[in-house]
Amino acid sequence: MSAQQQSEWGRVAEDGTVFVKTAEGERAVGQYTEGTPEEALTFFTERYAALEFEVGLLTQRIASGVLSPEEASASVKTVREQVVGAHAVGDLDALTAKLDSMGPVIATQREARKAERAQKAAESKQEKEKLVAEAERLADSNDWRNGANRLRELLDQWKALPRLDKATDDSLWRRFSTARTAYTRRRKAHFAEQHEKRDSARVVKERLASEAETLADSTDWGPTAGRFRDLMREWKAAGPAPREVDERLWRRFRGAQDSFFGARDAASAELDQEFAANAEVKEAILAEAEALLPVTDLEAAKRAFRDLSDRWDAAGKVPRDRIKDLEARIRKVEQAIRGVEDDKWKRTDPEKSARADDMVAKLEAAIADIEAELERASAEGNEKAVKSLEENLTSRRAFLDMAKRASSEFGG
Structure with missing residues (x-):
């Protein structure tokens, strides 16, 4: 057999049959009759090279983890079957071994995937x-x-x-x-x-808006203003109605409220203008009243203040922003006069004066009795009694001085 008819992994028989060598022996992989034995070996060797490339690519993909363990096992099985029965010339046993070496790799990857899944x-x-x-x-x-x-x-x-x-x-x-x-x-x-609450609030607020509109033109300022305050409390207590309804009802309610209070403020401003002259009169009265202080003649001050009070009342109302200040000033004069009067009464109170005189009399009688006892104790030479009576006498005389001063104050 010539060199062209054999190689390390196969040979070509004289009839053109090509054999591959494996660990189990030779087996025919095909017949190539149209070319030379060298061409026949080249043809089947190239088939092996393609198969080797496929095995190499598969092992790389398995090693990289691109394939799942299940996909890798299925691919190894398929390619191994192709290698075992391959119509190719080359080291098929090496390819098979290389594929079999992927078993432990796949097992390790399977365990890793299992752990990862866990x-x-x-x-x-x-x-x-x-x-x-x-x-x-x-x-x-x-x-x-x-x-x-x-x-x-x-x-x-x-x-x-x-x-x-x-x-x-x-x-x-x-x-x-x-x-x-x-x-x-x-x-x-x-x-x-x-929704139910908002619907109930809508009914309440519709009623409140309607009532507010009926009050908008009222000129009964005080009661109507009070009723508007009540309506506002009821409005807040009613809670929110549906948004679009709530805004519409609020515009009605607020419009009526603004209309009333605007008219009231305008009327008040007009009255304030009318009352401005009254305030000037009361300013003049205050000047006279404040000139009475400090009080030097109580009765004359009382007569003068009574006259000023009558003139004050007759002067009439003043603008709202002046009321507090003017009233405070006239009250201050009145209180000052009353304070002087109260002080005089305290000093001339008959009942208190009588009590003070009675106290003086009792203390004087008690002192006379103690002085008599002191004289007897001195005559008897009772020093202990003398000392006690002298201390008692000193205390009673001090009280007597105080009582006399009080009595003189009440006596005027």
Whole structure:
């Protein structure tokens, strides 16, 4: 057999049959009759090279982790079957061994994927438990404005998480779904109640607006102003009506209120202008009244103030912004005169004067008795009694001096 008819991994028989050498022996891989033996070996060797490239590419993809363990195992099985029965010339046993060496790699990747899935499942379980806990808190809350939006966000987060084992996933989902349902039911009930309250408020505010409009042209300023204050309290107590209705009714109510108080203020301003002259008169009266102070002649001051008071009342009303100041000044003069009068009364009170005189008399009698006792004790040489009586006598005389001064004050 010539060199062209054989190689390290195969040969070509004289009839053009090509054989490949394997660990199990030779086997025919095909027949090439139209060319030379060298061309026949080249043809089947090139087939081997393509197969070798495929095996190399597969092992690289497995090693990089691009394929899942299941995909890798299936691909190795398919390619191995192709290698074992390949119509090619080359080291097929080496390719088979290379494919078989991927078994431990795939097993390691499978365990890693399993651990990764377990880790992700644990993390997913933890995240879903957090979502459930938050949903259950929302279910018991009254956050009607943000709660619904937040529950939608929680649902989107739930959908993005990996599923758990069926029992655990179903259990957590039931809690999550129950919380959403409970919140939605309470929220609907709340807004139904709010709608009912707003509808009731609308009825009340329509009545208040209508009454306010009937009062807008009233000139009974005092009672009407008081009624408007009552209406405002009722308005606030009624609560909100539906927004568009509430704004419309408020414009009616406020318009009527502004109309009344505007007319009242205009009337008051007109009266204030009329009363300005009265204020000037009272200013002049005040000048006379304040000239009475300090009081030197009580009776003359009282007579003068009575006359000034009559003139004060006759002067009439003054502008509202002057009332407090003017009244305070006239009251100050009145109180000063009354204070002088009260002080005089205290000093001339007959009852108090009589009590003071009686006290003087009693003290003088008591002092006379003590002086007599002191004289007898001195004659008897009773020094202890003398000392005690002298102390008593000194104390009584001090009280007598005080009583006499008080009596002289009441006596005028």
